[in-house]
Amino acid sequence: MKEHLERELKLAPGDGFRVHELGGEPLPTRVFVSTYHDTPDLRLAQHGLTFRHRVEDGTGLWQLKLPRGSARLELERQGPPARPPEEMVALLGAFLRGEELVPVARLRTRREGVHLDGAEVVEDSVAVLEAQHVTRRFRELEIELLDGDERTLRRLEKALRRAGAEEGTFLPKLYRALDLAYPEERPPLDPDAPPGEALAAAFRDQYERLLAHDPGTRLGSDPEDLHQLRVATRRLRAFLRAGRPLLDRPWAESLRAELGWLGSALGPARDLDVLVEHLREEVGELGADAGAAAGLLESFDEERARAREAVVEALSSDRYLGLLDRVEAAAAAPRLAGDGKTRLAEIWWREWKRTRAAFDALGEEPPDDELHASRIRVKRARYAAELAAHELGRKGKGFVSAAKALQDVLGEHQDAVVAEERIRAWADGRPEAAGAAARLVELERDRRAEARAAWPAAWDELRRRARKAKP
Numbered sequence: 001m002k003e004h005l006e007r008e009l010k011l012a013p014g015d016g017f018r019v020h021e022l023g024g025e026p027l028p029t030r031v032f033v034s035t036y037h038d039t040p041d042l043r044l045a046q047h048g049l050t051f052r053h054r055v056e057d058g059t060g061l062w063q064l065k066l067p068r069g070s071a072r073l074e075l076e077r078q079g080p081p082a083r084p085p086e087e088m089v090a091l092l093g094a095f096l097r098g099e100e101l102v103p104v105a106r107l108r109t110r111r112e113g114v115h116l117d118g119a120e121v122v123e124d125s126v127a128v129l130e131a132q133h134v135t136r137r138f139r140e141l142e143i144e145l146l147d148g149d150e151r152t153l154r155r156l157e158k159a160l161r162r163a164g165a166e167e168g169t170f171l172p173k174l175y176r177a178l179d180l181a182y183p184e185e186r187p188p189l190d191p192d193a194p195p196g197e198a199l200a201a202a203f204r205d206q207y208e209r210l211l212a213h214d215p216g217t218r219l220g221s222d223p224e225d226l227h228q229l230r231v232a233t234r235r236l237r238a239f240l241r242a243g244r245p246l247l248d249r250p251w252a253e254s255l256r257a258e259l260g261w262l263g264s265a266l267g268p269a270r271d272l273d274v275l276v277e278h279l280r281e282e283v284g285e286l287g288a289d290a291g292a293a294a295g296l297l298e299s300f301d302e303e304r305a306r307a308r309e310a311v312v313e314a315l316s317s318d319r320y321l322g323l324l325d326r327v328e329a330a331a332a333a334p335r336l337a338g339d340g341k342t343r344l345a346e347i348w349w350r351e352w353k354r355t356r357a358a359f360d361a362l363g364e365e366p367p368d369d370e371l372h373a374s375r376i377r378v379k380r381a382r383y384a385a386e387l388a389a390h391e392l393g394r395k396g397k398g399f400v401s402a403a404k405a406l407q408d409v410l411g412e413h414q415d416a417v418v419a420e421e422r423i424r425a426w427a428d429g430r431p432e433a434a435g436a437a438a439r440l441v442e443l444e445r446d447r448r449a450e451a452r453a454a455w456p457a458a459w460d461e462l463r464r465r466a467r468k469a470k471p
Contacts, residue, residue: 001087002076003221005068009153010168011141017164019123019141024116032056033108033129036174037084039099047095047211048183050174051088053081064088065172066215073216090316094214097321105177106130118147119156128177138176141165189390195246195344196336202239202387204331206232210324217266218312223273226311230266233259236327238383242351245342248335255330258323265314269307275419276300282443283436292436296426344388345471348396351384352466359459368417371455375410378403378462385469395469402465406458413451420444 013019020026036052038044044051048067053060062085064075077085084101106129113122122142127134143156157165171182186205189198209232216225237259240252276297283293314320355377362370382403385396392399420441427437 001085003219004074004076005071006065006074006144007071007153008142008144009157010170011143011157011160011165012168013123013139013141014164014166017123017141019112019114019121022114022116022121022159022163024114024121027111027113027115027120027122030056030111031109032111033106034173035081035103036105036107036177037101038104039096040102040104041099042104042178042180043095043099044092045104045174045178045180046183047208049092049095049215050172051084051092051101052174053079053084055081062088064091066091067212068216075219091215091218093218093316093321094211094324097324105174107173107177109173115146117156118145118152120144120146121156121160124173126173126177136177140168140173140176191390191393193390194340195243195342196334196340198344198387198390199239199243199246199334199336200331203236203327203334206236206239207324207327207331210236210327214315218315220308220312223270223277226266226270226273226308230263230270233263233266234379235383235386237263238380239387241380242344242347242384242387243334245347246336246338246340248337251335255326258319258326262314262320262323266311269304269311271418272300272304272307274415275422276304278415279419279423279440282440285443286436286439289436289439292433293440295430295433296423296437296440299426300422343391343471344384345391345396348381348384348388348392349471351381355381356463356466368413371410371452372414372417375407375414378406378410382407391471392469395465399462399465399469402458402462406455406462409451409455409458413448413455416444416448416451420448 032054033056034052034054036050038051050063050065052063054063055061060078060080062077062079066073066075075088075091077088079085089096089101108127108129110125111122113120115121120143122144124140124142126138126140128136128138141160143153143160145153169182174180175182186201189201193201209228213225213229213232216222217229219225237256240247240256240259244252279300280297283290283297286293355374358374358377362374366374382400385392385400385403389396389400423437423440423444427433430437
């Protein structure tokens with residue numbers, strides 16, 4: 001399956017605009033027919049995904065486009081129109097949840113364009129078809145970057161505007177054909193928003209993140225997707241924990257337990273991603289000893305492959321799909337309890353006081369496991385602050401930033417501890433790798449020492465930020 005990160009900008013061609021008058025190298029004129037597939041209630045489109053079968057010059061091509069920040073990840077595979085490729089459909093399990101894919105729109109496109117300054121600039125004349133009848137037509141301009149960066153894109157946009165192009169919006173053809181609105185970011189909460197509304201918004205944001213990073217996690221080509229999926233899972237658990245005074249306790253704890261199961265399924269693979277990436281850099285610095293440590297990386301790569309298989313198995317289970325249903329319901333209407341008057345800023349402050357007490361009890365040279373436990377405390381306080389962000393305002397953002405900085409330092413410490421343990425375990429019984437292992441252990445101890453030296457200052461900064469943000 002071919003992958004391509006698509007970075008493009010859409011404009012509207014004015015009446016006098018002619019793409020070939022831009023200069024550049026002319027591209028061959030193309031004509032293709034695209035049949036878009038979705039569930040009957042358009043679940044893919046609701047989340048910014050498009051899945052289509054395109055026929056051009058008698059050749060069929062399946063294309064799946066996944067949102068990836070400001071760009072889109074395009075996956076392609078040749079095949080006939082009768083049945084979508086199973087490996088592509090498997091990436092959509094979190095969206096489909098048992099629903100069948102059906103054709104929802106059919107478009108014929110005539111494309112003319114030029115290759116200009118590291119981009120393809122094309123003008124598409126699109127006809128929306130029902131049977132063999134055209135029900136509507138529209139035109140659009142696309143600038144798709146092949147080389148360059150955002151500045152290149154903006155420079156080309158200015159050139160097209162001078163040539164007669166007009167303001168456009170990023171709206172995939174399917175959305176124009178069906179008069180659909182493209183999913184947009186929600187506006188920030190009002191500072192006076194009630195706690196129940198804030199909880200629902202927090203659950204909704206993390207639910208959307210779960211869905212956004214689910215296909216990429218299944219695909220496995222970018223470790224960041226797994227990382228973000230795990231973070232969303234952790235945030236949901238933290239929000240349910242922090243929101244206890246406002247939520248129905250049995251409902252919240254049951255949902256937390258299921259999210260804990262998902263986190264446990266994702267954790268080993270993500271931890272190995274971090275470990276392997278770090279050790280690969282360190283092994284590369286060993287010089288003559290690097291060959292002796294190659295088996296270490298091979299061993300962890302094999303373990304990571306097995307862990308990723310376990311991740312995909314978990315994401316393909318009925319249990320996971322049921323969990324998504326529950327999170328979606330929580331985002332729509334969390335089960336509230338109590339009078340609902342407790343401010344989220346007050347909940348954060350209580351969490352912060354527990355964190356402060358835990359750090360005050362650490363002493364000057366705390367054991368490794370106590371530092372790790374303290375990092376978990378910081379994470380809870382940080383997520384409680386994120387939940388109360390609309391109440392805490394700018395000072396709350398400062399606390400979150402300082403908490404993340406302390407988490408990073410303590411995370412480096414814990415990663416060094418774990419890496420040393422894993423290196424020693426691998427080297428046991430391998431005398432030929434003793435020298436390389438000793439050098440790697442030394443590097444990990446240096447990393448651990450640096451983190452131990454750095455965390456007190458990061459903690460002092462967090463404490464200062466907390467005082468400033470006190471409600």
